[in-house]
Amino acid sequence: MNEKLQLIEELESSVRSYVRSFPTVFTKARGYKIWDEDGKEYIDFFAGAGALNYGHNEPSMKKKLVDYILDDGITHSLDKATDAKIEFMEKFRDVIMKPRDMDYKIMFPGPTGTNTVESALKIARKMTGRTDIVSFTNGFHGMTIGSLSVTGNSMKRQGAGIPLNNTVTMPYDSFTDDGQDTLDYFERFLQDNGSGVAIPAAVIFETVQGEGGINAASMEWMQRLERVCREWGIIMIVDDVQAGVGRTGTFFSFEPAGIKPDVVCLSKSIGGYGLPLAITLIKPELDKWKPGEHNGTFRGNNMAFVTASESLTYWEDPEFEKSVQAKAEKVTNFLNDMIEKYPEMNAHKKGRGLMQGISSDVEGFSEKVAEHAFERQLIMETAGGHDQVFKLFPPINIDEEGLQAGLDIIELSIQDALASMGLKETEKATQ
Known part of the structure; x- marks a missing residue:
């Protein structure tokens, strides 16, 4: 084993994850490319789990940052x-909110995704008086106790070590695979006073579930969920931490549905450069915090x-959004x-925009594809409760050449995985 990786093995906690999937020492990155200490060049279809939507060391951001320092x-x-x-x-008001006819207060809750979710849950409970x-199902909202309580993954929930209370899990769109609208189930619980489910303070959901398997809710499902929330006085929270900031083809992932959430959670790529930042957008009538009632040392x-x-x-030019959508269509095809x-x-196929992947019912197949992709110098992760989805997350500003090069490697990696698992009689793919 490489001496530096041996040091990681000896000193870093066993909780480490990505270094196990990508066992090399990275030293430099620019755009969609990242290099290791041996000079190997990798294409990055991981993008910091959605924190690097504009790639690594984007030049204009880097210059502004260096000058500021x-x-x-x-x-x-x-x-x-x-x-x-x-x-x-x-700039957020003028470039993002005003053109979309949005009226929100901007809250800085702390620098991470779980910080913005925790603040959203708090304000919903505070404003409704409900718990x-x-x-x-399959939602992921963070690793602190409140966020973890609304996260579906059983392994991550068990890590809390205590009961996670005051939450109710309902089936996400298409969870039952029987063609039934899962919101029928949710509405039935609200209507029947024998259901054991109290009127909630809020619902929280991702329009595309990143960690849960790139499950995308339909526009109709989201629109109906909004109607249910309005009818019952339930606060609607959209967790746009991973799916937002252009990842699905529009700045906010919910824009195509035409819904207007009460609270929106943003982090990851809102900082642009990969630096920690999170914001919580709150409708003005709900913004009734006492000064300091929610805070964080690094919220500034x-x-x-x-x-x-x-x-x-980037978002001042409408052509940028169109370019993201064109690349998304290429990925879909x-x-x-x-x-x-x-x-x-x-x-x-799963997902939408530049947040798509392939879900395989063959056990271990998607993990094999990601493994072979890394051998071919492309970085890509898996998602879903059984890692059944290999997930394409290129920077949204990747050029056509880089996108095509990554897609070519993925096809070769699919061939590699089929051959190594004995699923197809073929010679091992060669690049």
Whole structure:
């Protein structure tokens, strides 16, 4: 074993994860490319689990950040006023909210996805006086206790070590695979006072479930869920931590459905550069916090404000969004072609935008594809309760050449996996 990886083995906690899937020492990254200490060049279809939607070391953000640091700009400020924070808020209002006719207060809850979810759950309970939260099967919302309580993965839930209470899990769209609208089930629970389910403070959901297997809710399902929430006075929270910031083809993943959530959770790529930042968007009538009632030492990450402001420049040009959607269509066509071309995968397509993947019913197949992809110098992860989905997450600003190169490696990796598992009589694929 490499000496540096041996040091990781000796010193780092066994909880480490990605270094096991990608066992090399990375030293440099730019755009969609990342290099290891041996000079090997990898294509990154992982994008920091959605934190690097604009790729690594995006040049304009890097320049703004370096200039800010060299000018002794404020780094840490809690929630004091700084130029960097004000610039971000103005730009987010003018570039993102105003063109979409959105009216939200912007809350800085702390720097991570689980921070924004925790704040959303708190404000829903505070404003309704109710305790229960409805979440959905296969949802993932974070690793702190409140967020974990609305997360579906049993292994992650067990890590809490205590009962996770005051939540109710309902079936996500198409969870039952019987053609039934799963919201029939949810509404029945609300209507029947013998169901044992109290009217909840809120529902929380992802429009596309990233960790849960790239499950995408239909527009009709989301629209009906909004109607149910309005009818029963339930606060609707959209967790857009992974699916937002352009990942599904529009800045917010829920835009195509035309819904207007009460609370929106954003993190990961909202910082633009991979620096920690999270925001919670709250409808003004719900923003009834007492000063300091929810806080966090690192909620004023000014370096992230600088890069976040610069990242929003992409969204000033409508052509950028169209380019993301065009690349998403290319990925969709590629995945459909793979499913038709290699029926041995026993697979179907999942997700939308540049958040798509293939789910295989062959045990261990998707993990094999990701493993062979890494051998061919492409970084890609799996998702789903059984890692049954291999997941394409390229930067949304990747160029056509990089996207095609990654797709070519994936097809070769599918061939590798089929051959290594004895699923197809073929010579081992060669690049």
